[in-house]
Every structure is written in structure tokens, then in C-alpha cells.
Amino acid sequence: MNWRTLPKVELHLHVDTSLSYAGVSELDASVTAADYQRDFAGPAHCDDLADFLSHVPPILNLLQTERGLQVMIEDMFRQLATDGVVYAELRFAPFQHLRGGLAPRDVVRIVEAATQRAVADSGIESRLILCSLRHFDPDQSMQTVELVNEFKGSTVVGYDLAGDEAGFPLERHLESFRYAQAHHISITSHAGEACGASSVWETLDALHPPRIxxxxxxxxxxxxxxxxxHDHIHLEMCPTCNVQLNVFPSYxxxxxxxxxxxxxxxxISTDNRTLTPITMTGEYERLATTFGWTNREFLQCALYALDAAFLPDTLKTRLRERIIAGH
Ligand SMILES: [Zn+2]
Structure with a gap:
């Protein structure tokens, strides 16, 4: 079965850790394929989320300039096209891209403009989610969610909290989520990955997100x-990445x-594509092989994800027709 051509929806994708070797080469021609494997791709097995996150810096080093951010988006859309993705929500933390002298607002402006161009060129729909990270100080979270508000009406549509959930408490960032609620900003939040069910309860009770x-x-x-x-909460699942991070011992x-x-x-999502060596097509193949999933499950998951997408209903209706027709 060729799962590549099935129309896919990917809601959980960290675009700042998804550069392919081709993308890295565009930004640094001296990097060989072997260098890429050694320095950028993550190890097959990490001890935990904190260990995994320690492998992020090399890829971020390439994404500190306007050109780096533009290539990041162009490279991402080439990968999405190859993978049959028809709608993707791409997330990144603006505060991770300031070392070249860009201000957080510049980072968002550059990524937003590149995304608009890529959507127009590729026909793949996409929206952006701005992330804060658990270890950031509360003021950085506030500035991040304020940027979502400032860019309302563009492809920037949501706010997320990512990063080391075991090491840093949620409560430091509650004010930013209160701001999101007051300004009708769509939210999602990482939970129940590095920490157990209690972190999901905590996130549901404190943030009331429609997605986790x-x-x-x-x-x-x-x-x-x-x-x-009961509450119709959508879960953005990334099985291969979870296994890599030792959340579960095997697929x-x-x-x-x-x-x-x-x-x-x-x-179904990949989470990221540099540190976790997986594509959506690869994830489908594993689900089919391991659990016997077929078109039926893949269609249902794509429709669940589309329902939970941060998109207006008119666009959801158009995409729903396209997805059903492709199954
Ligand atoms: Zn994630």
C-alpha cells in the first residue's frame, strides 16, 4: 500500500527542528550527509525528554538569520509536499531565534511572510503556532502570546507551551494563558509526555485547552x-517520537x-523531522504494520485533526472534501 499519497493533516510539527539534509546544505554547504547524521539527527533512543532536548542546539544555530528562517519554511513545505500533507500547523518559539540580532517580532514577521508565500506556491494550507518553553521566564511567555495577538489575521493563529515538562512547572506560565483566553487566542499545550496522567489533569484544569x-x-x-x-479534547499524537524519547519501550x-x-x-504527527527520523508516510507505515491500520483509521484521524485545527469552518469544509476524496 502506498500511504504517501493519502491526504494528511499534521497538527504537531516543530518547524525549527525539522530541517532536512537538503535544507541544512542550503545554509551550510560544508555539512556532509555523515555530519548531518552525527550532529543534527537525534540518537535512536534518548533517556528522556530532557536528553532529547539537549540535541536541539546545532539545528537552531542555523536558524538565527532571515535567510535561515526562510529556508526553514521552504524546506519544510518541500517535505510536506512529498509526504502528502494537505494541512499543517507549524510551531516554533520566536525567542529561540534571536542570536543573530533579530527581535522576536522580526522572527515572526519573517516566518509568517515565508509561510504565506509557501502556501500560495504549494497549495498546501498551513498555520503557525507560537511556542513558549517551560524554562523561559514568564515575561517571555507573555511577549510570545502578545505576538500571536499582534499578528491576528495572518497565518499566526495559536499559542503553545512546550519544553521540559518534568523540570519546570506550568504555573510560571499561567498568566500568558489567561491573556490568550481574554484575547480569544487558540491554545494547545504539551502534557502527558515526559510526565504522567497528572500533568494532563493539571493542564486541563488550569488551561482548558481544546487540544493537548x-x-x-x-x-x-x-x-x-x-x-x-467527555470534553472532546483532541490529542496530537507522535508515536515514533514518544518511543525515541523512551516514553514507551517499543512502537x-x-x-x-x-x-x-x-x-x-x-x-497523527511526526513532532519534528530532524531529531526524529520519521515522516508522516513512515508513521502511517508503522501504524499499518504494527496495529493493522487501514484507510479507515487514517481517514478518521485526519478528520479528527481537521476538526481540531485552528481554522475557520469554511476552510475546514473545503479541506474535508479534499481529504475524503483522497481516501
Ligand atoms: Zn512537541
């Missing part, structure tokens, strides 16, 4: 599964199939 990044450790708590179902041990059979709304 990962959330997979909900499998540890049947009451939480019921809560997610077969990942609870995505079980949570899907429970009737939860969930979608």
Missing part, C-alpha cells in the same frame, strides 16, 4: 480517558491504538 500535545500517558488513568472523551507498546479504539479524538 501528546497526552499519551492518559492511558495510565481510565478516569482521565473519560474526561478527555507495539504505544497506546495510540488503544486510545483510538476508546473513541478518543486523536491525530
Amino acid at each position: 500535545g501528546h497526552g499519551v500517558r492518559a492511558i495510565e488513568d481510565p478516569a482521565l480517558i473519560q474526561r478527555l472523551k 507495539a507498546a504505544h497506546p495510540i491504538n488503544q486510545l483510538y479504539r476508546e473513541g478518543l479524538s486523536l491525530g
Whole structure:
């Protein structure tokens, strides 16, 4: 079965850790394929999320200039096209791209303009989510969510909290989420990846997000599964990345199939494509091989993800027709 051509929706994709070797070469021609594997791609197995995050800096070093950020988007869209993605939400933290002298607002302006151009050129729909990170100070979170508000009406549509969930508490960033709520900004948040079901409960109760990044450790708590179902919370799932980060010992041990059979709304994403060597097509192949998933499950997950997308209904309707026609 060729899963590549199925129309896909990817909601959880860190664009600042997704440069392919071709993208890296455009920015630094001296990097060989072997260098890329050694210095940029993540190890097959990490101890935990903190270990994984320690491999991020080399790729970020290339993304500190206007040109670096433009190539980041152009390279991303080439990968999305190859992968059959028809709608992608790309996320990044503006404060990670300031070392070349850009201000956070410049970073967003450059990435936003590049995204608009790429959408027009490729026919792939896309929106941007600005991230704060757990270890950032609360003021950086506030500035990040204020940028989402400032860029309203552009492709910038959402706010997310990512980073080391085990090392830094959520409460430092609550004010930024209160701002998001007051300004009708769409939110999602990482939870239930490095930490257990309690982190999902905490995130649901404190932030009331319509979506959770990962959330997979909900499998540890049947009451939480019921809560997610009852409140129609969508889970952005990235199975290969979870296994790489040692959240589960193997792909077969990942609870995505079980949570899907429970009737939860969930979608499939890669999380990132530099540190985690996976594509959406590759993820589909693994789901098919490991759990026997077919067009039926892939269509349902794409539609769940589209329903949860930060998009106006008119655009969702158009994309829904395209996705159904492609299955
Ligand atoms: Zn993530």
C-alpha cells in the first residue's frame, strides 16, 4: 500500500527542528550527509525528554538569520509536499531565534511572510503556532502570546507551551494563558509526555485547552480517558517520537491504538523531522504494520485533526472534501 499519497493533516510539527539534509546544505554547504547524521539527527533512543532536548542546539544555530528562517519554511513545505500533507500547523518559539540580532517580532514577521508565500506556491494550507518553553521566564511567555495577538489575521493563529515538562512547572506560565483566553487566542499545550496522567489533569484544569500535545500517558488513568472523551479534547499524537524519547519501550507498546479504539479524538504527527527520523508516510507505515491500520483509521484521524485545527469552518469544509476524496 502506498500511504504517501493519502491526504494528511499534521497538527504537531516543530518547524525549527525539522530541517532536512537538503535544507541544512542550503545554509551550510560544508555539512556532509555523515555530519548531518552525527550532529543534527537525534540518537535512536534518548533517556528522556530532557536528553532529547539537549540535541536541539546545532539545528537552531542555523536558524538565527532571515535567510535561515526562510529556508526553514521552504524546506519544510518541500517535505510536506512529498509526504502528502494537505494541512499543517507549524510551531516554533520566536525567542529561540534571536542570536543573530533579530527581535522576536522580526522572527515572526519573517516566518509568517515565508509561510504565506509557501502556501500560495504549494497549495498546501498551513498555520503557525507560537511556542513558549517551560524554562523561559514568564515575561517571555507573555511577549510570545502578545505576538500571536499582534499578528491576528495572518497565518499566526495559536499559542503553545512546550519544553521540559518534568523540570519546570506550568504555573510560571499561567498568566500568558489567561491573556490568550481574554484575547480569544487558540491554545494547545504539551502534557502527558515526559510526565504522567497528572500533568494532563493539571493542564486541563488550569488551561482548558481544546487540544493537548501528546497526552499519551492518559492511558495510565481510565478516569482521565473519560474526561478527555467527555470534553472532546483532541490529542496530537507522535508515536515514533514518544518511543525515541523512551516514553514507551517499543512502537507495539504505544497506546495510540488503544486510545483510538476508546473513541478518543486523536491525530497523527511526526513532532519534528530532524531529531526524529520519521515522516508522516513512515508513521502511517508503522501504524499499518504494527496495529493493522487501514484507510479507515487514517481517514478518521485526519478528520479528527481537521476538526481540531485552528481554522475557520469554511476552510475546514473545503479541506474535508479534499481529504475524503483522497481516501
Ligand atoms: Zn512537541
